[in-house]
Amino acid sequence: MVEVAGVLPDGRLIPSSSIGNNKTWLDQADRIILEVNSWFSDGFEGMHDVYYGTRLPPHRVPIPLVGAGDRIGEPYLHCDLSKVVAVVETHQPDRNTAFAAPDAVSRAIAGHIIDFLQHEVVHGRLPARTLLPIQSGVGNVANAVLAGLNEGPFEGMSAYTEVLQDGMLAMLDKGTLAQASATALSLSQPVAERFNADAAAYRDRIVLRPQEISNHPELIRRLGTIAMNAMIEADIYGNVNSTHVMGSSIMNGIGGSGDFARNAYLSIFVTPSVAKDGAISCIVPFASHVDNTEHDVQIIVTEQGLADLRGLSPRQRAQCIIERCAHPDYRPALRDYVARAALHAPGQHTPHLLGEAFSWHTRYLREGHM
Structure with a gap:
């Protein structure tokens, strides 16, 4: 199951507040459930940078990133839609713990x-x-x-x-x-x-x-x-x-x-x-x-x-x-x-x-x- 903020008509996925290893899960999974969370605003689209240029040796090449803010990929995740077995709609914010004030x-x-x-x-x-x-x-x-x-x-x-x-x-x-x-x-x-x-x-x-x-x-x-x-x-x-x-x-x-x-x-x-x-x-x-x-x-x-x-x-x-x-x-x-x-x-x-x-x-x- 992978949470996304949206699905485009061509099947590309708008990531949510966490990408983590979702790219790998989508590539490797046999069956995928997409959780489309409408809580995330439209402003999230374009914030992500998903790099699909990694290769296994001996075909590996240097990752072209030289600054923290560089964008070297694309703002969407790819998904083989034939592996999607269900789409679940939610509207829930992340459940994060509050931080204490500095002492x-x-x-x-x-x-x-x-x-x-x-x-x-x-x-x-x-x-x-x-x-x-x-x-x-x-x-x-x-x-x-x-x-x-x-x-x-x-x-x-x-x-x-x-x-x-x-x-x-x-x-x-x-x-x-x-x-x-x-x-x-x-x-x-x-x-x-x-x-x-x-x-x-x-x-x-x-x-x-x-x-x-x-x-x-x-x-x-x-x-x-x-x-x-x-x-x-x-x-x-x-x-x-x-x-x-x-x-x-x-x-x-x-x-x-x-x-x-x-x-x-x-x-x-x-x-x-x-x-x-x-x-x-x-x-x-x-x-x-x-x-x-x-x-x-x-x-x-x-x-x-x-x-x-x-x-x-x-x-x-x-x-x-x-x-x-x-x-x-x-x-x-x-x-x-x-x-x-x-x-x-x-x-x-x-x-x-x-x-x-x-x-x-x-x-x-x-x-x-x-």
């Missing part, structure tokens, strides 16, 4: 990121004013970081991301963001209703693409994306857990964070330093689940500060993360863990006490506090 913690995180980006500009590693295309994960913290960027010194920026949320739309409204490329919208209900009514006004500034293009590793690398993604926890060596609470209970999927983290020009992960009113430290000795390894994580940010891990050895990373990102309540225990691990294995590259590595998590499960 002091998220504003502090945003401030650290803006200071860092300005530092990179001063040292010639980023272009002034417009930076490089930004990517943002979904969630309250990520949305708050975007709100901070919208109040920052940069303007005329671009976004090359997987999901466009409230914060990016506010940046487009203000002009902080000149154009945005994504594969889907994830807007709170009031913002979605406003966007739907004004979709035509955004059509030239927003491009919605298939996920195989929005998350394409070579394109992410080519554009020099600045990736900013939320996490559940990070360990002292920079491994990031994006998906599982206490290593077992899934909170969410990894989404596109892995695609962007491994290939971005800058790979940034953000989180508050503690959760559950301080009962959980988001900086731990060893991540209870690893989605993005230390090799793909360059920057870790909490409200406490920012750890730039580029070029650091594991022991240097541990010191940097503890002193700049961990909550003060947990720093002494983290320092103690590192010191004893180094004594226990003085010649090892990444010292760990395997008998204690997950003791913080087991203590929380047993006592309700790390």
Whole structure:
């Protein structure tokens, strides 16, 4: 079943607020049900860019995209109508969760990121004013970081991301963001209703693409994306857990964070330093689940500060993360863990006490506090 905003007389499909992998499903499916959602306004037509030029090796050619706002395909999906077994008419908006207003913690995180980006500009590693295309994960913290960027010194920026949320739309409204490329919208209900009514006004500034293009590793690398993604926890060596609470209970999927983290020009992960009113430290000795390894994580940010891990050895990373990102309540225990691990294995590259590595998590499960 594939949702579309409309069907043209010749069978071409007008995509809705999410393309995702719909192009692939339509190509590969034996039977198709089309859900035609009349809630979407006519302004959605022309916002999409569906590229049909991908080929399998040895016939593969470079994808001709060099800017976040480039349009390299067509605004419609193709469908073999002989495979369509039913058409369902609906009139329903997307069911998206509302975003919380930025709080002091998220504003502090945003401030650290803006200071860092300005530092990179001063040292010639980023272009002034417009930076490089930004990517943002979904969630309250990520949305708050975007709100901070919208109040920052940069303007005329671009976004090359997987999901466009409230914060990016506010940046487009203000002009902080000149154009945005994504594969889907994830807007709170009031913002979605406003966007739907004004979709035509955004059509030239927003491009919605298939996920195989929005998350394409070579394109992410080519554009020099600045990736900013939320996490559940990070360990002292920079491994990031994006998906599982206490290593077992899934909170969410990894989404596109892995695609962007491994290939971005800058790979940034953000989180508050503690959760559950301080009962959980988001900086731990060893991540209870690893989605993005230390090799793909360059920057870790909490409200406490920012750890730039580029070029650091594991022991240097541990010191940097503890002193700049961990909550003060947990720093002494983290320092103690590192010191004893180094004594226990003085010649090892990444010292760990395997008998204690997950003791913080087991203590929380047993006592309700790390």
